[in-house]
Amino acid sequence: MNFELSDEIQMLKKSVREFVQHEVEPVAMQIEREDRIPDEVIEKSKEMGLFGISIPEEYGGLGINMVGKCAVYEEIGATHNGYTTLLGAHSGIGTVGIVEMGTEAQKQKYLPAMARGEKIGAFALTEPEAGSNAANLKTTAVKRGDKYILNGTKHYITNALVADVFTVMAVTDPDKGAKGITSFIVEKDFPGFKVGKVEPKMGLHGSQSAEIVLEDCEVPVENVLGEEGRGYVNALKILANGRAGLAARNLGSCQKLLDMSVRYAQERVQFGVPIIEHQAVAHMLAEMAVDIEALRSLVYRVAWMVDEGKRVIKEAAMLKLFGSEVYNRVADKAVQIHGGIGYISDYPIERFYRDARITRIYEGTSEIQKNIIASQLNREYSK
């Protein structure tokens, strides 16, 4: 057992922490107001190498293991979640498909530019009729010569406005259900590719989600990602891989909320004493701290399991579920401890509270995670 991060990972963590504090935090309110991440922040993030977190070294990325990635994600999570989501969706679901299932030619073509942030990645699975029931896709892909012709509409696609490279799931054989789905690498400049309506949302400002319309979109056959018919399995793998990173980002947000809440409770005086001396407030802080410490342990344990090549379907689902639920509980208590100021938009607490809510929904709802956990239990106990 060793709970120490290596010197190198600690150095990555420290550098990202300082970068986030000095370059992103000062514009967090601006991001929230303008629903846009300043170009300067994106440029500096590229220089920092933050777009190459999940890309192997030979393709210009960082080449760090999952523990290292989670350490970096934890620090990124401590700031505006819109910024966090842009980077997370790129490095997680936007890139991992090509890293894990791409051919050598595909990796050579896309990954170096993605590692530099010159090309941003996104993942397009969800459709109006295929949310939690992800296999119920209506987007079709028909092979014609050396191309596939894609038709359909994807929605709620994170990074749609800024991304250049999309991992798109489409049905190649409608008779085979989930086994008739194939993944494709689709570039935004391919003929027939259009970004549709941007969906305004409750939180995650700065990270736009939009519709993607594929109208006779031409995708060369060499852009099939993985084997034909393996698209659904690919999608599940990509999502499972993203789960540790997502929970690590939530962990960073939770830690930030705890830091702010403890400091506020030490300073805010009511009934003649700092409110941290009121047991009702003190207990909320204690509960937050316990939740966060448990989440931290689970994040790094699952990350370690991934690095060891262990099977993590159940644990990754537990982590996604726990990380999202903890973030919501912590954000709720942070608002309660801050009182009125926690509800006011001039202060970041209410922003985290709104941003937390989506984590129980996207990349697999909490309920879907419970289904996965239970079905894994059923399997284990049937042996």
Place this chain on the structure above:
Amino acid sequence: MNILVCLKQTFDTEEKIVIENGEISEDGVEFVINPYDEYAVEEAIKIKEEQGGEVTVLSVGPSRAESALRTALAMGADKAILVDDESLFGDEYTISKVLAAVAKRDSYDLILGGYMAVDDGSAQVGPRLAEELDIPHISTITGLEVNGDKVKVEKDVEGDTEIIEASMPVLLTAQQGLNEPRYPSLPGIMKAKKKPLERLTAGDIGINPDEIKAKTEVLDQFLPPKKEAGKILEGELDDQVKELVQLLRNEAKVI
């Protein structure tokens, strides 16, 4: 161009100093590159990026100082040297002798450092090192241009700017305002672990520690006394003035 940067690892400037049994406690303390030395590291890397060359970072200090050198490597320095030998730790006199011995192993066109360290604030090591090496030095620079074998520096003098030209080899010490040090980028950090870091002891640099023993001695270390709350005089202005004069005379004893 061959550039040497001397740096010291110091407490993070945000750390609270705790004294235990007469010693400054290092328990749970975050260490950083001395901020003035960080300007020197940044400047050296900038010159290298613009004109080519090699940047060596050098420190005398305990093993933990390796992380400061690794940070400099992650920022873009090429190689590091750590003199990690307790018999060579001492005061400014000792340290500049040790740095000089290491600097003499190679030939450097430019030697950079911070003008002082934020911990002891002596501002002596740079000039002393230049004397040891018998090269000119210019301290507290806020601007630097390198042209051929010449440097042109700017430094603040009582609110004005002095511009000085000198030939290399030369030693320059950095003042705040010289540049804005970069963050070590993530790929930079990954590359840093593969860059060479040489560890030296007294024997390696041919120094007899007994001959360069510190010339000064620390007798006591204590925190400054707590500031007492100020006194606000009240009442009629005439009375306040009388009271103030009386206090300045009898209590503060300044008039």
